[in-house]
Amino acid sequence: MIPLKPIRYIPIPILLLTLCSVAFGQQGGGQTARELVLTVGKSLLVNSAANIERVAVGFGDIAEARAVGTREVLIDGKAAGETSLIIWQEGGNKLFFDVTVRPNTTAARTKIDNLKRQIAEQLPGQNINVLAENDAVFLSGNVKDLTSAERAITMASTVGKVVNLLYVDVPDSNTQILLKVQFASIDRNNTTELGLNLLSLGGTNTIGRATTGQFAPPVVTMPPGQGPQVTLSDALNFFLFRPDLNLGATIKALQTRGLFEILAEPNVLATNGKQASFLAGGEFPYPILQGGGGGLGAVTIAFREFGVRINFLPLITPRGTIVLDVAPEVSALDFTAGLSFQGFIVPGLTTRRVQTEIELQSGQSFAIGGLLDRRLQDTMERVPLLSNVPLLGKLFQSKSMTRTNNELLVIVTPEIVRPIPQGQPLPHLTMPQPLGGSDETMPRTPPISVTGPPPPPPNGSMPVEKLVESLRIQNSMKLQEGKDVSSWPGAQSLPFPPAAPAAPATPATPPAPPKQ
Numbered sequence: 001m002i003p004l005k006p007i008r009y010i011p012i013p014i015l016l017l018t019l020c021s022v023a024f025g026q027q028g029g030g031q032t033a034r035e036l037v038l039t040v041g042k043s044l045l046v047n048s049a050a051n052i053e054r055v056a057v058g059f060g061d062i063a064e065a066r067a068v069g070t071r072e073v074l075i076d077g078k079a080a081g082e083t084s085l086i087i088w089q090e091g092g093n094k095l096f097f098d099v100t101v102r103p104n105t106t107a108a109r110t111k112i113d114n115l116k117r118q119i120a121e122q123l124p125g126q127n128i129n130v131l132a133e134n135d136a137v138f139l140s141g142n143v144k145d146l147t148s149a150e151r152a153i154t155m156a157s158t159v160g161k162v163v164n165l166l167y168v169d170v171p172d173s174n175t176q177i178l179l180k181v182q183f184a185s186i187d188r189n190n191t192t193e194l195g196l197n198l199l200s201l202g203g204t205n206t207i208g209r210a211t212t213g214q215f216a217p218p219v220v221t222m223p224p225g226q227g228p229q230v231t232l233s234d235a236l237n238f239f240l241f242r243p244d245l246n247l248g249a250t251i252k253a254l255q256t257r258g259l260f261e262i263l264a265e266p267n268v269l270a271t272n273g274k275q276a277s278f279l280a281g282g283e284f285p286y287p288i289l290q291g292g293g294g295g296l297g298a299v300t301i302a303f304r305e306f307g308v309r310i311n312f313l314p315l316i317t318p319r320g321t322i323v324l325d326v327a328p329e330v331s332a333l334d335f336t337a338g339l340s341f342q343g344f345i346v347p348g349l350t351t352r353r354v355q356t357e358i359e360l361q362s363g364q365s366f367a368i369g370g371l372l373d374r375r376l377q378d379t380m381e382r383v384p385l386l387s388n389v390p391l392l393g394k395l396f397q398s399k400s401m402t403r404t405n406n407e408l409l410v411i412v413t414p415e416i417v418r419p420i421p422q423g424q425p426l427p428h429l430t431m432p433q434p435l436g437g438s439d440e441t442m443p444r445t446p447p448i449s450v451t452g453p454p455p456p457p458p459n460g461s462m463p464v465e466k467l468v469e470s471l472r473i474q475n476s477m478k479l480q481e482g483k484d485v486s487s488w489p490g491a492q493s494l495p496f497p498p499a500a501p502a503a504p505a506t507p508a509t510p511p512a513p514p515k516q
Helices: 012-028 106-122 146-156 392-396 464-476
Strands: 034-039 043-047 052-057 063-067 072-077 081-089 094-102 128-133 136-143 161-169 176-200 208-210 219-221 229-231 238-242 247-264 267-271 276-289 299-316 322-341 344-353 356-360 366-382 397-417 461-463
Touching: 034 043, 034 072, 052 063, 052 072, 063 081, 072 081, 072 094, 106 128, 106 146, 136 146, 146 161, 146 464, 161 464, 176 299, 176 322, 176 392, 267 276, 267 299, 276 322, 276 344, 322 366, 322 397, 356 366, 392 397, 461 464
Parallel strands: 034 094, 136 161
Antiparallel strands: 043 072, 052 081, 063 072, 081 094, 128 136, 161 461, 176 208, 176 247, 176 267, 176 397, 219 229, 238 247, 276 299, 299 322, 322 344, 322 356, 366 397
C-alpha cells in the first residue's frame, strides 16, 4: 500500500494571481516593460515597427494615449504619477511601457525667480536664500532685523507655505534718553495796612469808640470796683492814651514784603518707548472716613505724595526727533489751606503741574509751561459822615492794599546718552569736604560724544524665533519685590550668552586723592 502525500490547498486569490501572471507572460512573449518619462502638459510620440491595432493606458487620469497613425502613438501627460501603456501590434505582438509623468515645474520656477527678484529689490544687501519643494518655500540666510524677516515671509507666502529658517542680526542696545527739567518759580507779595481806631472813657465813665472795623480795635472794659482796662488784640498796633482828655487811639501801620523762590532741576533717564518717573519729596497722612458695611464711622489713614515729580514717556521717531509725553509737577504743603477734622490737621497742597506732548531734537529745549500772574487787592473802609470831614475825615478811614506777583517757568531738554565707560571717573556732588576727591562734575550722564558708540553685540546673528522670544520676555519683565530675578518665567532661556569680561579701560583723568 502506497502512502498518500498530504494535499496543499492554495488560497483562491493567490491562485488567480498566479494564473494571470502566467497568462500575461505568455501574451507578452517574455518582453520587459520600457520606461517613458514626460512632463505634465507635454506630449511624447511612440513609434511602432508594425501596424498598431489597439492602445490602452492603465490610469487615464495620469496620461492619455491616442493613435495618430498606423505606427505612431501620442501620449499626453495630464497629472503627476505613474501608469502603464500597452500597444497591440498586428501578428499578436504587444509592447509594454512604464509611463512616468513628472510635475511641470515651469510655473513654480517662474514664481521662485520672481520671488528672488522681489526679495533682492526690496531687501538689498541681505543674504536670503529661497528653495521651493512641492508646495513649501524654504527661506534661509541672514537678515538685519525683524522687519526684513517679516517682509521676506510675507512675499514668500504668495508662492506657498513658508518654512522660516532665517537668522537675524543681533540688534543694538536700546537707546537711552535723558530728560532734564527746570522748574523756576518766584512769588513776590507786598502788603500795606493803614488804619486808626479812637476810644474814650467819657466824663461820666461812659465808654466810647470810633472804628471802621477793618482792623481789630482795642477792647475797653470797666470791671465793678476797678478802673477801666484796655485789651489789645494786635501787639503791632500803636496805642496812645491821654488820661486828662479821656481819649485814646490805636494806629495800624504795617508793611509786609515776602519773597518765595523755587528752583528744581530733576534729571530722569529712560529707555526709548519706556515710561519713567521721579519724585523728590515725601508723603503726608490724611484721614478717610469709611462709609457702609461694618466699618461705618471708622477712620483710616492714607498717604499722599508731594514734592518735585516728573513722569514722562519718550519715543524716537523715524525722523530722528524725540516725542515726549511729559507731566512735571511741583507741590508743597500749605497749612493755611488745610483743615482740622476730629483732631487731625490735614494740610492743603499748593501745586504747579504741566502735562503736554512735544516733539524736538536731541539737545533742544522747550519752555512747556509759563505763568505771569500779577494781582492787586485794595480795600478801603470808612465811617459814614465822619470820613467826609475835610482833613479830619482821614482819621475815620482804614486802607489795606495787597500786591502779588507770581512767575513760573518750566523748561524740558531731552538728550540721547550712553552709559559711562568702564574706568571713567563718575560724577560727584559738590561737597564742602569732598569724600572721594576733588571732582566737582555735575551729576548728569555724559552725552555720546564723551561716552563713545555702544559696544558690538556678543553674537553676530541669531534665529528669528530666539529674538522674538527674548523681546517677549523683556516686555513681560516686571519688578517683583522679595523674589530672585532668576525665578522669572523664561529667565533661564535668554538667547544671549554671557559676554567675556572686557579689559579694564584706562581712566582719562584719574581722580585726585582726597584732601587731608
